[in-house]
């Protein structure tokens with residue numbers, strides 16, 4: 001699918017890449033930035049270099065946009081490409097002999113703080129360490145111990161400080177679970193048996209379990225040879241959720257539960273309820289919605305049936321409740337609006353949560369899962385919000401005491417701002433005017449000053 005200009009959707013309008021790296025200081029603030037918001041907001045996304053045309057939205061070089069806030073001021077903005085070997089020297093992830101160079105990646109999906117370091121992530125390869133000023137340190141394989149890629153959606157256990165993640169492969173082992181200790185040592189790697197290679201973008205954790213989403217977006221070597229995004233939908237693969245004990249001594253006890261075929265890019269959060277059931281909240285694409293979004297972001301024609309008005313090409317908030325002992329899984333829709341990029345208070349990761357935050361094409365939504373109600377903030381006509389990152393208030397008692405940060409970009413390409421909302425009621429706290437348009441991208445993090 002292409003835009004009215006004939007360019008791919010992700011090369012045009014509010015998604016179009018920017019051509020260069022800039023710096024700006026003393027940014028204009030509308031409203032009052034809370035003084036305790038001292039730190040950095042970094043956000044990653046694909047940004048092909050000038051003259052490059054990528055065949056898929058996911059394929060552009062990672063560019064991180066960074067904003068430095070301190071004592072109520074917005075001190076600086078800058079944007080930098082992640083200087084991977086793919087960016088600087090044209091190295092390729094897959095060599096002619098099908099060998100993998102896991103440093104030759106885009107590093108374009110997420111940027112996270114962990115153990116006093118900052119990492120840019122993309123799921124097929126190694127993380128890239130960045131400096132707090134957005135310089136690139138280099139690829140990280142945790143002392144040679146990481147032998148797979150690293151998902152862009154690791155989960156930090158708020159109780160232990162450990163970072164749990166996984167890597168998936170085109171070839172066996174298709175799935176490997178990893179655990180980093182709180183001080184950054186890769187202390188566990190565990191192969192997990194799945195039927196094939198799929199694009200597994202996210203997963204979930206609870207206090208005692210890891211939850212896998214083994215879904216029918218399968219690796220296709222023929223597509224890989226053609227040099228295009230090597231994944232396609234396969235009805236024959238089926239779809240299943242896997243519940244795996246985190247306890248290494250129970251590594252073999254993975255239980256799988258068949259579900260209706262669907263796709264999930266993003267998990268909101270998961271927890272165990274009082275009955276020991278695993279409750280997983282995510283945004284789920286029905287097959288036709290997935291077909292539409294996959295065609296859209298890959299520049300492919302969508303089938304006529306997929307273009308039907310009822311097919312939005314969006315995901316919807318969904319809950320699975322899995323009873324590991326009884327062997328049952330219950331699926332239920334939590335909201336009928338098309339949403340993406342679910343976030344939560346990271347202090348609740350793997351634990352029970354009351355609130356999730358999502359974005360639509362024009363709004364930020366706060367979902368109260370206890371009451372079933374929701375609140376909405378619309379930044380304005382033609383303004384498109386990105387992922388809303390929850391930042392807890394100092395001394396917060398309530399789960400929703402804090403702020404949401406979202407880069408909002410004008411659909412007509414006229415500019416961007418960092419919007420700061422009060423997460424308790426979605427009222428507008430402040431907005432920082434950015435010196436340039438920030439293309440719609442993927443994920444970001446608030447990195448508080450130590």
Ligand SMILES: [Fe+2]
Nearest residue numbers: 152265266443
């Ligand atoms: Fe993601």
